[in-house]
Amino acid sequence: MYFGLSEEQKSLEDNIKKYLDDNASIEIIRSVVEGDLDKANEIHRGLVDLGISSLMVPEEYGGLGLDMLFATVVAGALGYGTAPCPYAGAYVMAPLALSIAGSDKQKEEWLPKIAGGEALIGVGISEYIGARENAGIEFSNDSVSGRCLFVIDGINADAFIVSNKSGELFLIPSDSSGIEIVELTTVDKTRTSIEIIFKNAKAEVLPGSSDNKSAADKVVDAGRLMLSADTVGAAQVMLDKSVAYALERKQFGRLIGSFQAVKHMCAEMAAELEPCHSMVWHAAHCLDNVPEESRLMACHTKAHVSEVGKQISKTATEVHGGMGFTDELGLHYWFKRIGLNRQLLGSPELIREEAAKLQGFDQ
Amino acid sequence: MYFGLSEEQKSLEDNIKKYLDDNASIEIIRSVVEGDLDKANEIHRGLVDLGISSLMVPEEYGGLGLDMLFATVVAGALGYGTAPCPYAGAYVMAPLALSIAGSDKQKEEWLPKIAGGEALIGVGISEYIGARENAGIEFSNDSVSGRCLFVIDGINADAFIVSNKSGELFLIPSDSSGIEIVELTTVDKTRTSIEIIFKNAKAEVLPGSSDNKSAADKVVDAGRLMLSADTVGAAQVMLDKSVAYALERKQFGRLIGSFQAVKHMCAEMAAELEPCHSMVWHAAHCLDNVPEESRLMACHTKAHVSEVGKQISKTATEVHGGMGFTDELGLHYWFKRIGLNRQLLGSPELIREEAAKLQGFDQ
Amino acid sequence: MDLNYGPEYDDFRTEVKAFVKANEDIKVTGPMRSESRINWQQTLIDHGYFARSIPKEYGGYGGDMDIIKLRIIAEEFAKSPIPKPMGGQGIQMLVPTLLELGTEEQKKEYIKPTLRGEIIWCQGYSEPNSGSDLASLQTKGELINDEWVINGQKIWTSTAQLAQMCFCLVRTEPDAPKHQGISYLLIPMDTPGIDRRPIKQMTGDSDFNELFLTDVKIPATNIVGKRGEGWKVANATLGHERGSLADPNVTLNRLNSLIELMKSETIDGQRVIDKPAFRDRLLSIQGRVLAQQSNALRILSSQINPEQEATLSKFIVKLQGTELRHELEGLAIDVMGEMGTLYEQSPHLRDGGIWQMHYMYYLGLIIGGGTNQIQKNIISERALGMPKEPKVQGA
């Protein structure tokens, strides 16, 4: 029995953290957020070179064929480094959808390109979970109409995988006619969000998703887990920076870290956050190995980690005093990343309700 | 404009607090809780002499004809002194029910006796709010069958006022045949609770309650407000005792009240509790003068004060360390009083749902 | 208990209502200090709807200090789109301070143009190493040839880009104990040697500035109170600031907007207000808002009836109000879900993005004006009589 990361997983995590530490300083993140797309592309390339695009692609299609725990470790490292880069949609949810529900032809066409970092696929599955503004798509005559909100990693994508209300997944190359892209601006500018409006856009079904919801569910579970790991990584930075700041900043002739109020704020953050690391690992393990527990663990992990993340993002900002509120220190990049993760693919109340249903609590 | 208590109200509050301070020490409360009924009766008598039974009885029936703010002030003082004595049911809800819904004959028969402290009427209205174990009563042929749980102030009562599911109120002398009393033991032994099982027990309708729910609603509002005030009084004691203990107990060579953690626990209690005093006054004012706001204010006051009370009863116990957990200090009498108040006439979730309905939020 | 203001105030309210009605379409235009703004401010003063209790000789209306009338004015203005009186730190903090502690010359020189909006003030209190611990500030002032020569750095200075004047705390008596070595100086912002750098906030705005002061020279008379009494002068003013940060009546307005939002926002076609878990959070917050409103009534009453005591009620307003506001805005974001993360000029943005903006801004207010940890110290020490943090060995 061994509960934890393997040497390979640790080393992947370290490599990504180190890469981001070297190549994505606060100043660089700031320039990306202010519009420097070249910088963002460069970081994206660097991370692809480290393998983030090939993790989830099976070996037979040129990928590394790794499991969800690897993907989770990467997500945590990207959150830790506020990586301005596609990931949860393009490199986890999309290859997973193709692997479990795609036809051989679809797999052969797309998976090798994903692995090689040559294709980016945005994933629009929000309406399957809970449609805002009555958004949603209809499929008929080999084409899709309607709209998808908050398509993940959809900007400059080569194709989209989108879901209808009943969990059927469709693949649509982005050069199809009848596609309108609306860029959305969220608080977190290290990642992009778009809306897609389809008007009879040519689409293919992922055949494995036609008769049951399990493919869509697995894609959602994986997405939720990636967002959770991202939040845990981001929250860890906020805690680490709080402790560091408290050991450096003096007020009333003392390090503020010697005040019991500040110590207890840090202790509470640590006490809440530490189990979250184990929880995302555990959830990943369930997604990989314990199918009967995987959905519930994914729901609970997303909901719980979102709540802890929210609390930490507030408390850590408070520990930093006025500086926490400035752009200068850049703490808010993590604050906002946690804020976006909380809402994507279901906010806590909605997911807890889903978890209740999974257990048959609604009779 | 004057928001606060009048001189008369303050002096009534002071008198009751002083009486209880002199006559209901922790040792005496302990002996009552352990079964010394004579002591309880003596305190009850003393409080009746101070006017608690005549407050809500109109002057024409020999009472003081005071308003809800007076009643609230008294409830707060009784909670402050953990008075082992009937009040919310027998001396507020019962006379109110008779005053607003009783026939002239019913008023003449009972109100003067209530005012004089010669009659005690228990009030069973829990099932109107939300029935547990499918309890409840049916009225037909001038008699009542069924059962009422958690009848307030029903022990040794001379009569009962009980409600059916639709808010119709019935008066039943306790010497009627077909009445079985089941004594309930709760954590709070400073007050009594009973279940009544009726089998064709002779009953009279309070005629003013027949055609609409407003009489029952007013009785519930008043009861909730009394419980809220009781909780505020009890929580104030717990806070006061915490501050006093923190200024007396030393650990690590310092008063524990000089540790920031303890100071902040006390500050948080004070910050939560202080507005609750104003809130119960405000709610009482609405019950007396602003009928269109009275129900909502009663709901919100009960729910909010219950949440604050719960938090304070926990935090205050923690400030007292191990001593807070003992019977010796007696802090738990207030803890338990707050615990019972929280559940009687609706726990917070249930009342908030009621408040939502009052505002039409359920469409 | 009497929540009526009484018949004489009914007349006053009628008069205010009439004024508001007659002027609700007035448009005030241009930047700060524009003629249009100054004229409107003067109109409000002339009618006694602003600067009501400030003596006529200093540019005010010269009326009584009547809390109820002030409240009626505030209530009626709040209900209408009529342009509100100008605020700002000059009006809220400097004017009361000068009235209490300024020289006759200072009152004459500064109060009127400040009230009229001709002089904008910024506040120079905090320093990079003196946030919560204001008394440790280090900016130095030396009296040389009848001039104060000031050197140092200030931070969190709001509206400094627009200000003509700064009221500033400066250490002028380096040998005195730290609370007693500070003076309260008035610095014209066009004095050579002042450099301003805006601080960008997490919200994306830059409401605050850093101020670098290098050999800034101002006349010796630009001091309020005596040398070394600046701490006392500033504390008189800080009291004015604290209450204004978290008015429960404003929170109630936000709550009502949140209710509307929950009625209009849908998930799979169902209104969010019909989802009980969200509704329960809403109702919890509503209960807290009502509690704080009741507390505010008590404070108001204590201002009208001086024999009423409301010390603790006042001390908790900032702590409770800012936390509640932050939570309320956060609930709105959850209500909107993914839509709640939208910001700036995004398509589908709700209410101009104000919920996210406020969610962050109120976190700033939890920190600003004395962090809520400092507030808890103050409550425990001043209201509950608990000991101050003991002196640390070697500090």
Added chain:
Amino acid sequence: MDLNYGPEYDDFRTEVKAFVKANEDIKVTGPMRSESRINWQQTLIDHGYFARSIPKEYGGYGGDMDIIKLRIIAEEFAKSPIPKPMGGQGIQMLVPTLLELGTEEQKKEYIKPTLRGEIIWCQGYSEPNSGSDLASLQTKGELINDEWVINGQKIWTSTAQLAQMCFCLVRTEPDAPKHQGISYLLIPMDTPGIDRRPIKQMTGDSDFNELFLTDVKIPATNIVGKRGEGWKVANATLGHERGSLADPNVTLNRLNSLIELMKSETIDGQRVIDKPAFRDRLLSIQGRVLAQQSNALRILSSQINPEQEATLSKFIVKLQGTELRHELEGLAIDVMGEMGTLYEQSPHLRDGGIWQMHYMYYLGLIIGGGTNQIQKNIISERALGMPKEPKVQGA
């Protein structure tokens, strides 16, 4: 990541299962130290289901320290009504301490009868003026004529009515610095001069006692470790206590009982679990239980795989576990509403009143064994490297 224990453990589990099955109807009767209890305890030891890793010579089973086997035993016993091995402070705290720091004579004399349940121990650490601040204890021991003569007062001594022995912290070196003047003594409870007074708790039970020690004389050899090393000895033991207070697997059992309760309890005929506001609270708690369970897996793993680090994971168990448990029990009370206030032998009582009992008892545990404020100090200082509370002037 590998959550399987491996095939060799499958065999072991089969063996344990068989034993449990064969003995599930065994009834152990009588008070503590009854023959029936002692025999059962010895049976468990003989099979290696208790005292598994304790050497045979001291009365244990003499097996390897195999965490997984211990866990399998615990899991299988938990699923069955089979009588559980006896616990208590002698077994959990004294035995590990003696094994680590006792003399050969002490090991021989005390461990076996303690394991068998023949000697019950109580703990004499806290004093009325030394709760959180154990190092300031004042009970005195003087070595006179080869005997320790002990005077003082202890509090929070559990099972003292039943105990034959007490392991006790006593100040024996009055001139040494406060952590270094304490010794760890073993006191027979029938020694003249010991007076016990039960402390009634808020739950109504009396699990704890005050102990008054007046000229209590014990042999000089009844000391564990050296003179003045009692603090070190006790801290080795305290570590054993902390982890056991808030096992998330027990909390999970309670959560499942809560779910059953929510399915059976009704309001106006509707099951409480169908009321979404309650259900959302339940699900929140479930999420927290799962997080703590994951944390427990990490700790378990670090015990099996010594290269794994889990310091912080261990430090937070007591803080998080007791708070969560208290909240869970509190939710159950709200679920039952008025019925949730019932206690003792009341009609309509649910589950024997265990929910109220636990609601209070876990508040006691939040306080006991180092209050949760002390836990936060420890987490911040030992796990996060933050400074200790600075020394206070004049203290």
